[in-house]
Amino acid sequence: MAERQNEEISEQSEENDEVQQKDQQLELSGEEEVLELGSIAASPGRNATFEELLQAADLVSNMSLVHEISVDKDFKLSPTVLPENSLEKQLRDVMHKAFWDSLQDDLHEDPPNYNRAISLLGEIKETLEMLILPQNSKQLEELNEKLDTQLIRQQAEHGVLDVHQYASYIISLMAQLCAPVRDEEIEKLKSFTDIIDLFREILRVLDLMKVDMANFTIDSLRPHIQQQSVDYERNKFSEFLKTQQDGLEMTRKWLTTVKEELATSDQPDAGVAVASRVSPMKIINGAYIKLFDWSNDTQFPETVIMDQGRFLELRDQLRRLTLVASILLITYTNVGVAISGKKGLPSKLKKEIKILLEGTNDDAAAMLNIGEYLCKEVNESLKESEYQILDSANQETLKSQLQAVADRNHSVQKLLDSRAKSFMLKMLSARGKFDPSQHVPPGLKTVEKEIIEISTRFQKLVVHNRQVYGPFYSEIISAMQSTEST
Incomplete structure (x- = not known):
């Protein structure tokens, strides 16, 4: 069963991003001295405990370097700059x-x-x-x-x-x-x-x-490393697992939680086993989507720890993007057709909203300035188009609604967040050619370019991770299903 599941995972990964692997082993010993691995930092925000374990197993430097070069086409070394007064x-x-x-x-x-x-x-x-x-x-x-x-x-x-x-x-x-x-x-x-x-x-x-x-040297080796990185990273991780009593504890909890959530949401018909309804690929893709809701205080699964910083960065970018989309949706809903066809206005509003949200963690406070700006900009646009401008009462209504949408639990934010994740899940699950621009959900069209950019970056990370750790995921899911069937 595990082998069939692994074939399914590998098949979809290859369709998303074909990686040709060769038989020869990746040899980095000659390059390690040139690249001075001890000074190379891996993905930001990784779990320190897990990294210490990898270092103890003498695996972190090579594995991290290969991974960084493989997933980041712009990966470069920088001269070491020591902190002042250190x-x-x-x-x-x-x-x-x-x-x-x-x-x-x-x-x-x-x-x-x-x-x-x-x-x-x-x-x-x-x-x-x-x-x-x-x-x-x-x-x-x-x-x-x-x-x-x-x-x-x-x-x-x-x-x-x-x-x-x-x-x-x-x-x-x-x-x-x-x-x-x-x-x-x-x-x-x-x-x-x-x-x-x-x-x-x-x-x-x-x-x-x-x-x-x-x-x-990195640029010269990149094509070779990318071809070999899947086997190399998988083998290094296997070596790490041999040094641990349970090196997949958090990964197992991650997949188990997602499977249980999917099984509940699917509401299977009577007499149909839950295990047969939730496919391994659905569990795995759902697990990746769950990373968008990951708490900073919760330990990351071991198999995605190398990209913890990237996944958390994408999470934060998506949250900010859904807020921007929510603001635009509420503004256009309040004002209506009077500005809906105004050329260039959505881009102008979006740009300024992003600027007003930058550098602050207090969205509610930022919304005060955003409300003032939008009322001013909308009225100027209405006046140019010879429409009636928003009176004081309508402006206060718009500002009040904008203030409320700053809450991440607001119905509009939650709706657009759900649609964005469904869009990303569709990209992960797609077979063959997939044009993301044809599937951007309603309410997110105003941020189409940004949502596609985030989704594409997310997909590339997932495809690589799925190729490397697919056999481990298959084994865990197979064990779950075997336990349920007994």
């Missing part, structure tokens, strides 16, 4: 200052002590070697010839070492290797005359170039 930043700054002060003292000795400078040139050489692509063998040969550590040390011993000359070569090579976005940084290096300041800046720009190289 202990880590203070320690780093003290250590860096001590190094550069010592280097300056060494170079000011008579005769100069070049030991620290030679070590620094060696470190720079290693970084440049990493930035040179394998096919550029001539550049690598030239680097080894120009920054020959043994020759540099001999020049220092004979007092003929020209550090500025080596710096000039390093800058010229960096100009050849850097991405266009770093051209201005490289050009600035040529203006430094103090050798300490110059090498300090060289190291800073090299750090940026390392991040650029890492992102270039």
